[in-house]
Amino acid sequence: MSEELILLDFWSSPFTARVRIALREKGLEFKSVDEDLLGSKSQLLLETNPVHKQVPVLIHNGKPVCESTIIVQYIDEVWRDKAAPLMPSDPYERANARFWADYIDRKSASNCWSRSLVRKPFFGGDIFGFVDVSLVPFSCRFYTLEKCGNFSMADECPKLISWAKRCMERESVSRSLPDQYKVYDFVMGLQKK
Numbered sequence: 001m002s003e004e005l006i007l008l009d010f011w012s013s014p015f016t017a018r019v020r021i022a023l024r025e026k027g028l029e030f031k032s033v034d035e036d037l038l039g040s041k042s043q044l045l046l047e048t049n050p051v052h053k054q055v056p057v058l059i060h061n062g063k064p065v066c067e068s069t070i071i072v073q074y075i076d077e078v079w080r081d082k083a084a085p086l087m088p089s090d091p092y093e094r095a096n097a098r099f100w101a102d103y104i105d106r107k108s109a110s111n112c113w114s115r116s117l118v119r120k121p122f123f124g125g126d127i128f129g130f131v132d133v134s135l136v137p138f139s140c141r142f143y144t145l146e147k148c149g150n151f152s153m154a155d156e157c158p159k160l161i162s163w164a165k166r167c168m169e170r171e172s173v174s175r176s177l178p179d180q181y182k183v184y185d186f187v188m189g190l191q192k193k
Contacts, residue, residue, distance in 0.1 A: 005030035008045050008057040010037050012183050014137030015068040016056040017176050021133050022072040024172035026082040030058075069101045072133055086130045097124060101134040121166055128170060132163075136173055139164040143180040144187050 005023065009016045009032045023030050035045055035055050048057045048064035057064050058071045065074050076086040088094050100123065123131035142153045142164070154161050167173045 003028070004059075004061050006059040007032050008035055008042075008048065008055050008059070009033060010035050010055050012140075012178050012186055013037075013055055014141070017137035017140075017178075018068040018133050019056045019058055019071050019075070020176035021136070021172045022075045022086060024175060025084075025086065025128070025133070025170075026075060026079045028075070028079060028082070069098075069105065069130075069134060072130065076130070084127060086128075086133060088124060088129065093124070097130040100131045104131075104134050104138075122163070128167065132167055136164060136167040137177060139167070140177045140180045140183050141187075144184045147184060148187075 005028060007016065007019055007023070007030050009020070011034060020032070033042075033044070035042055037055065041053055045055065045057065046053055048059060049055075049066045052066065056068050056071060057066050058074070059065075060074075060078070065071050072086060088097055120126060122128050123135070142161075145151075146153055168177075
């Protein structure tokens with residue numbers, strides 16, 4: 001059976017980057033459809049995410065799945081046999097991963113960055129996983145934070161920077177994240193408007 005995967009995307013969104021990373025970790029082919037989030041939203045986006053009307057939306061064989069962390073978990077469950085799992089197998093560790101992903105979304109990633117939570121190669125230990133997928137898309141904003149805040153991430157959060165560099169060594173991450181300088185230019189352009 002052929003799988004049709006369409007991602008309603010926005011190039012600089014850390015939330016759509018999560019989904020791109022998860023799809024690539026599983027080795028899945030997908031079609032990315034860029035949305036114009038600064039203009040009018042497409043009819044497809046409005047139909048597939050009528051509640052929030054925002055990206056990302058993963059359309060799998062015509063069925064939409066919304067919200068980035070939910071989509072990442074969906075990908076991990078549906079394609080459980082493709083590549084290493086993103087979620088831990090242990091229920092307690094899985095609950096912890098969900099807690100941290102929720103914390104990243106609710107408390108803002110900047111709070112996570114300042115705490116430098118990484119004590120092992122990845123948040124889940126020795127294996128790249130769900131929490132890494134949830135947080136690493138924000139790393140392409142480090143340069144913008146440094147420029148706007150006049151500080152050095154490497155000085156303030158060295159463990160976090162080391163972790164981000166390890167993540168960037170993964171093809172799924174390096175192919176999914178936008179260039180940090182393009183993000184900075186985009187943010188500066190928004191501020192001028």
